[in-house]
Amino acid sequence: MPRDTLTREQIVKAAIDLLDDEGLEGLNMRALGKRLGSAATAVYWHVGSKDNLITLAGDEVWHQIALPDLATMDWRTAATQMATDLHAMLTRHSWLVQAFGSYMIFGPGKARHDDHGYAVYEAAGFTGAQADQAAATVFTFVLGNALVPAAAASFTKKLGRDGGNAEALMHESMAKAHEIAAQFPRLRARLDTAATDYAATPDNTFQFGLQAILDGLEAQLGAHSTPSDLASPSAAGGDASAEHARIGDV
Amino acid sequence: MPRDTLTREQIVKAAIDLLDDEGLEGLNMRALGKRLGSAATAVYWHVGSKDNLITLAGDEVWHQIALPDLATMDWRTAATQMATDLHAMLTRHSWLVQAFGSYMIFGPGKARHDDHGYAVYEAAGFTGAQADQAAATVFTFVLGNALVPAAAASFTKKLGRDGGNAEALMHESMAKAHEIAAQFPRLRARLDTAATDYAATPDNTFQFGLQAILDGLEAQLGAHSTPSDLASPSAAGGDASAEHARIGDV
DNA sequence: CGTCCTACTTGAACGCAGTGCAAGTCGCTG
């Protein structure tokens, strides 16, 4: 084997770096080749296609999120930690959320994460399909929460790529948004309090939503009628005298 | 004016149709021109750019969702209806979810929807930032819930475009996913019960998650009084700053 | 030491997609 050979891992790592820097639309094979110090087409021998490379990169980053030890903490803490870690990871790699909408991202990395996710909700006392749905609910919320910031990041990067007057264009588009919002009473009110910034969905919203969801899930578990939330003593309802929670049918 | 002139509305409508048929990556100006019976470049006079066209189309569809009358139903019914309508709309136009990750979609259509969304949660009793967060939580969940199905649809359409052996490729990629999943105990168990179909996240999950979230929100209403927020001692994604959102654009 | 095989790299080139441009075309208005 030649000494200075590219490796799949090296390529995937470089792709992740490039994606972090330039966003999903900023990734192209020639730029990647340059970053690797090789011809663009050399990459094809190792990864086959750009789609496949993105799939690879999109799975790799899941390894960055830690899997909490369920033996040393109650499920709610574990769930919060996993969701928060995922949130942070998606913020770091905002291109992943976009990729999630266009590619089937599933590999060892995500599988490892999903598996542990199920473990958390099974430890909570959910059984069978309920554990799946609980996990999916939280997962889905975290994903959706990352979508708008991802769009903002993508937009910003595109402006930066298109020309020098990025500031001006950004300002213009914000101004137009304000103008539209001003025509609706509640949106207008939010404009005044300056709470509505398209680019920055506050982290508070994430924590608020996450805890609300976990509250809702917890309620399904034991019907432990203490709405005073917070307290999450080790639920571990033994074997889930799982009340058949009522689910809205279609 | 010449008699057979294109109009912006006509173009946007054709674009939506094409997007529904072919997906986000299937939309290109020449195909759109053909569908309109005109040259591809004629479109540019009316909409400026493809990005702008997508922004226009992506806002237009929001008008399809109904705004429940808050005077004749309780907030939870209204919230459920709005979320369900949104869910249905996103399923109809799965490209929109992808577009949401790459473009800043905000116009009169979405503004109208958002405004009413806030109205619902204010009617519920949430005040100020809490109403925003409640609305964002549900909205975000619905969006995230549509993401994976959108990816599946996109993937299928791409396969259909690439060549005739779509079935084979689809089968192969599912087989690979199964193989990976089989290495993780909980995923493997789900494989056996045949509950895991990547392309079809059951609608049950949506209803389950939505009701759980509304449960959680409802609980916050009753147990008011503590703005000291959230349990979760750990986590702390970083700045747990005040409710004053920072505005910084990038 | 030479030779071959395999693993890998490269540059040229093809096709498609977004889009700017200059030259139309058509109908209305003066």
Added chain:
DNA sequence: CAGCGACTTGCACTGCGTTCAAGTAGGACG
């Protein structure tokens, strides 16, 4: 009828994903 302005069109440029035939290099084997 001349001309203007609203629209349309074909051409062509660029950038990107990808293919392909032609390399190159290092180890294995004789």
